Amino acid sequence: MIKQFAVCQLLVLSFGVKAQSIDVTTFGAKPDSFADATESVQKAIDSGKNKAESVIEFPKGRYDFWPDKAVATTYYISNSSSAEEMPVKRQSVGLMFKGLKNITLDGNGSTFVFHGKMIAWALDSSENITIKNLKVNYERPGMSEMTIKEITSESVTASIHPDSKFKIIEGRLEWYGERWVTKNHHAVLLRVNKDMLVYSSWSPFLKSKAELIAPLTVRFNGDFSKFQAEPGDVLTIRDTYRDYVGSFQNRSKNIRLLNVHMNSMHGLGIVSQFCENLNYDSVFVEPEKGSGRVIASSADGMHFSGCRGQITINNCRFNGMHDDPVNVHGTHLKIIEIVSPTSLKLRFMHPQSYGFLPFVPGDTVAYVHSASLQIFGQEIVRSAKMISEHDVLVELQKPLADNVSVGDVLENITWTPALTIKNSRFERTNTRGTLVTTRRKVLIENNVYYRTGMHAILIENDASGWYESGEVTDVTIRNNQFIECGFNSAPGNYIININPQDHEPARGYYVHKNITIENNLFKIYDFPILFARSTNGLRFLDNTIEKSEFLPADKLRAAFSFAACTNVKISGNKFYSGAKTDIKLDKMEKKDIFSKITPVN
The missing domain is CATH 2.160.20.10 (Single-stranded right-handed beta-helix, Pectin lyase-like)
Incomplete structure (x- = not known):
């Protein structure tokens, strides 16, 4: 008591x-x-x-x-800056x-x-x-912005945003901030009348002669014959270095x-x-x-x-x-040396991701063949330490399997999250809306993806480029609106792109599993809707596809394209009148797909 x-x-x-x-x-x-x-x-x-x-x-x-x-x-921050770009990672x-x-x-x-x-x-x-x-906010944002007022093949007149500090030095416009100067220019253009971000270039401005003709108004004289813009468009310029x-x-x-x-x-x-x-x-x-x-x-x-x-x-x-x-992902590290029966030397492979300890004792790692992305085993970490900025020495609790080789990669599968994205809006990006590669449960629902420049959703996994891991095993994409996406990635401008980088596929092995896309609205101006490769269990159900006149359609392509997939089901979808609903199959048999739409090879 x-x-x-x-x-x-x-x-x-x-x-x-x-x-x-x-x-x-x-x-x-x-x-x-x-x-x-x-x-x-x-x-x-x-x-x-x-x-x-x-x-x-x-x-x-x-x-x-x-x-x-x-x-x-x-x-040391993942996906930020390389050793060449920023050798000293000192930040305030x-x-x-x-x-x-x-x-x-x-x-x-x-x-x-x-x-x-x-x-x-x-x-x-x-x-x-x-x-x-x-x-x-920042007193001087890192992005410089200017609105195009007049444009000919020989000149551009632009109004500079008051936040975008600049100085014209010997006829050349230089962007600067508080203790920094833009040196490596990357430009993206906002087409205001279409509310879309597209890739552009600062190169013709670098080669031109600039003169201040009124407060915050600059005329650039040079060769602008290849510069695509209209009055009212906004050119945005930044440094390519991700130093912060x-x-x-x-x-x-x-x-x-x-x-x-x-x-x-x-x-x-x-x-x-x-x-x-x-x-x-x-x-x-x-x-x-x-x-x-x-x-x-x-x-x-x-x-x-x-x-x-x-x-x-x-x-x-x-x-x-x-x-x-x-963007939600892990990191593949490549085996560069088998040091002992229980120890491996690993390397960060992408220059912008390195320097941070990727494992701690007790973490479970998966062995992955880099070319096929096939997982062929797992083990528990006994110890791990950085031996250089790019290399890690990891000791495992048990001896390595016989089929572990230099060139394979390891993924930390203890540190993989479940993900829910809901009731959110994605717009005015020149790239993708959402990237996700995690083996835990993923739910993407009740969102609006509006005019994303590339795929609204990309599910990748690679051990050859960014080295962003890993497999997905349970993804639901439902009750979203996908509106006029993909204009920067034609002809492969699929609204949803499931594209693991298995350059040498393993027979009978599928990188991704169990992806359901249901009850969504796709408002499309072009033909491609969904691409998937190396996926087992893909369902595209009860979606509505509407026609948009946002932009002219490109040449005729299949709405659905599947490569080396199985257990694919397309059912209950509502297409606008006259819609092209072709399905393209590669390295598949008709038994791998259930659909009332007849596949074409």
């Missing part, structure tokens, strides 16, 4: 615990002062270290962050959460303005962290982002690396409303590398990116 009473008392006390409020102004931060709040805010964050639970409160206003007093640290972090627990950062509608190049926040070895009710990311989450768990507006980000966006249980609700990667800007991220919106647990993306919006809004 006494023991039961003690337990009840403990429960009462537990439910009665209230998070301690920490006001950043008590540490010296002042809203709307334009003063550097970095040091004061960091002190407020650090003060929560030994508290059971705390809330970092920001009275609503503008807070400015400069790199001078920011935490400087070194991070505006808000650093290092080894912290049970903290909520509440911006109360504030705007955080960062100066120079900074990672807005980093969560490192932390857990139970919530960031909510804030906007992130918008925010970084590393080896952390139970992370929640709520009502967060990422209005501008340098580089790769919100990156999570070896994190567990991520819940993003009402995260908006888009330019600030009324700013006149069209791009929010120089690359991806959200990037997840080697995560696990549950990733949930709900009520989010992605508008204005130079790369994919969402």
Whole structure:
């Protein structure tokens, strides 16, 4: 009886615990002062270290962050920059959460303005962290933007956005920011009348002579005969180097982002690396409303590398990116040496992904033949250590199987997440909408994919290019709207593309399994809808396909194309009158597919 009473008392006390409020102004931060709040805010964050639970409160206003007093640290971040592009990975972090627990950062509608190049926040070895009710922007965004006013074959007149700082030096326009200059130009054009982002070029402008003819108005004289644009279009220009990311989450768990507006980000966006249980609700990667800007991220919106647990993306919006809004994947590492019966030397193969420890003791790894992507075994890691920036020495608990060879790859299958993406909108990207390769359950539902430049959804897996792993085994794509996607990837502009890079397929082996695409709306201007290869168990059911006049259709191609697949079912779909519903099969027999549409070879 006494023991039961003690337990009840403990429960009462537990439910009665209230998070301690920490006001950043008590540490010296002042809203709307334009003063550097970095040091004061960091002190407020650090003060929560030994508290059971705390809330970092920001009275609503503008807070400015400069790199001078920011935490400087070194991070190797997946898919960011190569050793040649950025040999020293030294970055400044505006808000650093290092080894912290049970903290909520509440911006109360504030705007955080960062100066120079900074990672807005980093969560490192932390857990139970919530960031909510804030906007992130940069005093000088990394993206430069200008609106085309007049264009001929010999000149272009453009209006420069006020945020895009520039200087004309000896007849050449140079883009610059706070302690940085754009040196390696990449350009994407927004065709305003079609609301579509297409690839473009800064090259003719580099070769032209620029002159300022009015405030923020520049005339470029040169050869523009091959430059495709119309008055009103917006040309967006950035550096190709991904030397920073918008925010970084590393080896952390139970992370929640709520009502967060990422209005501008340098580089790769919100990156999570070896994190567990991520819940993003009402995260908006888009330019600030009324700013006149069209791009929010120089690359991806959200990037997840080697995560696990549950990733949930709900009520989010992605508008204005130079790369994919969402990418979820692991990493294949190549075996370059069999050191002993239980030890392997592995190498990061893509130049922009390296330097981070890909395994810890107890992780399970899968052996994969790189050419076929065939998984042929698995083992548990005893130890792992970096022996150089690109090489890893891993020791396994048991001796290697006889068929393990140099050139095969390993994937960490302990760190593979379940993924739910729902009630979100993807638009104004020149690339794909969503990339996903994870063996856990994937649900993509009730979203709108609007005029993504390439495939709305790409399921790949490769051990030859980006080395982004791995297989999918349970994917449901339902109740989404796919509207006029794929204009940058013709002729293979399938709305959904299941395309593992198994260059030498293994007989009878299928890379991907159990993919259901049902009750979606496809509004298409061209013919291709779905491509799949090396997939066992693919269902395309009860979808509606409508015709759009958004752009002229390209030459006639099959609506469905399948290569080396089996157990394919196409049934119950509603096509617009006169729709071309051809199915193309490659390395398949008719018994591999059930459909009332007659396949053609």
